[in-house]
Amino acid sequence: MKYLSKLHKILEDGNFAVTAEIGPPKHASAHGIRHHAEMLRDYVDATNITDCQTAIVRISSIASGVHILDCGIEPIVQMTCRDRNRIAIQADLLGAYSLGMRNVLCLSGDHQKFGNHPTAKNVYDVDSMQLIYLLRRMRDEKKFFSGEEIKEHEPRFYIGAVANPFADPFEFRVDRLEKKVEAGAQFIQTQCIFDMERFERFMEMVRERGLDQRVHILAGITPLKSWRAAKYLQTGVSSMLVPDSLVERLKNAEDQKREGIEVAIEQIKYIKEKVKGVHGVHIMAIAWEEVVPEIVERSGLYPRPKVDLE
Amino acid sequence: MxxxxxxxxxxxxxxxxxxxxxxxxxxxxxxxxxxxxxxxxxxxxxxxxxxxxxxxxxxxxxxxxxxxxxxxxxxxxxxxxxxxxxxxxxxxxxxxxxxxxxxxxxxxxxxxxxxxxxIGGSTVHGVWEEKCGLCGECILHRTGGICPIIRCSKSILNGPCGGSQYGKCEVSKDVDCAWQLIYDRMKALGRLDKMMEIQMPKDWSKSRDGGPRRAVREDVIIE
The missing domain is CATH 3.40.50.2300 (Response regulator)
Structure with missing residues (x-):
């Protein structure tokens, strides 16, 4: 089998994958990105680079990807549908591939209302489902989104998508995942899991449909710094489910940060051992990238497999 | 109106x-x-x-x-x-x-x-709501009579996105998630299978596309 990326091989080989997330900065220096990349290099298989997350202007995901590649980590370029039409999406992804990026994660993107340019016009020329389908077609049928033939050097991305088991309507979430798999998604990263019970119900439905045999699911893990952070996600962010028990646990902890790390490690171990059909974790340590190595190591996921694609 | x-x-x-x-x-x-x-x-x-x-x-x-x-x-x-x-x-x-x-x-x-x-209508006296995005090619037959082009804040055609919760859109608790409404209606009509069809990107050349659109009825034009 010819692998599209290192992450592709790791997942196809049956390894329990570890990906993390690096959020680019709101300025023009890559110092922080490179610092985090150096720190994470030996502990993850690939890192996502967010695409102006929460609609806040930052260094672009593809430009950040260049820095990350340079530091020896495989990037997962996040591509939202919010800011680019079908022409710009294709142009940027052709460029990303030419720069050595091999994984792309397709998302709708947070609405601009939440960001630092709430008066901007959003695009949504294509949606995440269509983006998945069209990128697969670009690779497998050598066609631009319009259907025009790509004569040579078509981009051959390993295609990822997201799933949110905590959004509604719950019963449609697995349907929508199946739809993404049909469209061409090969790996899935989930929204941050805090409500394990709901995630397990979701995975049960995934297994009933046999979807875990058709796509690699990486469970989203977010270590929380404080009970206030937990409370904020519980009440201030749409489509997150944070149980009161978790908020209380952090509130009662002597050292909330340590407790947040402990919770994340417990979750990873639990998912790895008890939740069938999950093929890895995606650690989103928001503005707290430095805790990822400890979490990976103490979850028993270190060292990472060495992969040589050549 | x-x-x-x-x-x-x-x-x-x-x-x-x-x-x-x-x-x-x-x-x-x-x-x-x-x-x-x-x-x-x-x-x-x-x-x-x-x-x-x-x-x-x-x-x-x-x-x-x-x-x-x-x-x-x-x-x-x-x-x-x-x-x-x-x-x-x-x-x-x-x-x-x-x-x-x-x-x-x-x-x-x-x-x-x-x-x-x-373009919209009134919900109660004194309140008007947007209902049509004037996209130029109606798709209401595919979405249970609810327009995602204008009623979904991301105009997505394969929703609902991950921002839908408790029937509301991520942008505001005052905004119904259009795709939740579409889902409920499709379910009630026994047509949930329609939701599994991947809807392809829209032909926006039929919508605002750099230049005014014209509609012509030659049979009623008076020379």
Whole structure:
């Protein structure tokens, strides 16, 4: 089998994958990105680079990807549908591939209302489902989104998508995942899991449909710094489910940060051992990238497999 | 219908600050129904401007007229005499009416009194809601009679996105998730299988696409 990326091989080989997330900065220096990349290099298989997350202007995901590649980590370029039409999406992804990026994660993107340019016009020329389908077609049928033939050097991305088991309507979430798999998604990263019970119900439905045999699911893990952070996600962010028990646990902890790390490690171990059909974790340590190595190591996921694609 | 709302009066006054006499042209079409630019609103705005200017010691003469509608040139013609000696025309029509008035009177300063908002209807008296995105190619037969183009804040065609919770959109607890509504309706109609079809990208050349769209019915054109 010819692998599209290192992450592709790791997942196809049956390894329990570890990906993390690096959020680019709101300025023009890559110092922080490179610092985090150096720190994470030996502990993850690939890192996502967010695409102006929460609609806040930052260094672009593809430009950040260049820095990350340079530091020896495989990037997962996040591509939202919010800011680019079908022409710009294709142009940027052709460029990303030419720069050595091999994984792309397709998302709708947070609405601009939440960001630092709430008066901007959003695009949504294509949606995440269509983006998945069209990128697969670009690779497998050598066609631009319009259907025009790509004569040579078509981009051959390993295609990822997201799933949110905590959004509604719950019963449609697995349907929508199946739809993404049909469209061409090969790996899935989930929204941050805090409500394990709901995630397990979701995975049960995934297994009933046999979807875990058709796509690699990486469970989203977010270590929380404080009970206030937990409370904020519980009440201030749409489509997150944070149980009161978790908020209380952090509130009662002597050292909330340590407790947040402990919770994340417990979750990873639990998912790895008890939740069938999950093929890895995606650690989103928001503005707290430095805790990822400890979490990976103490979850028993270190060292990472060495992969040589050549 | 077209839903419009009046601009703040200070903004309207600023547009005609250098005028001594103006015509306020109302419209008895959509904007009368949505209580923004009909006879009543036209008279009230005229009075308000007169009072405002009087208080400033710079009186304004304001005459009024309410056209049957301003989106057909023939209904603008009766304004000719009134327009002759005014310095400006304030149109209380939607953006279409303002343009027809400006077109008819090339040497007149024509300004809008309304902000044209959207195509919609009323939910209760005094509340209007957007329902149609004017995309140029209706897809309501594929979405259970609920328009995701305009009612989904991301216009997605394969929803609901991950921002839908408790029936509401991520942008606001006051906004229903259009795709939750579509899901509920498809479920009630026993057509959830439709939701599994991947809807392909829309042909936006049929929508706003750089240049005005035209609709032609050759059979009714009078030479």
């Amino acid at each position: 077209i839903i419009a709302q009046q601009k703040p009066i200070k903004e309207i006054a600023a547009m005609i600050a250098d005028c001594k006499k103006v015509l306020l042209a109302g419209c008895q079409g959509c904007v009368a129904v949505c209580l923004a630019g009909g006879d009543k609103e036209t008279e009230i705005l005229a009075s308000a401007l007169r009072i405002m200017r009087k208080l400033e010691g710079n009186p304004l003469e304001a005459v009024t007229y309410a056209a049957t509608r301003q989106c057909d040139p023939e209904y603008i013609v009766p304004m000719d005499d009134l327009v002759k000696d005014v310095d400006a025309v304030i149109s209380l029509a939607c953006g279409v009416g303002v343009q027809y008035v400006a077109e008819r009177y090339p040497d007149k300063w024509v300004v809008p009194a309304l902000d044209t908002k959207f």
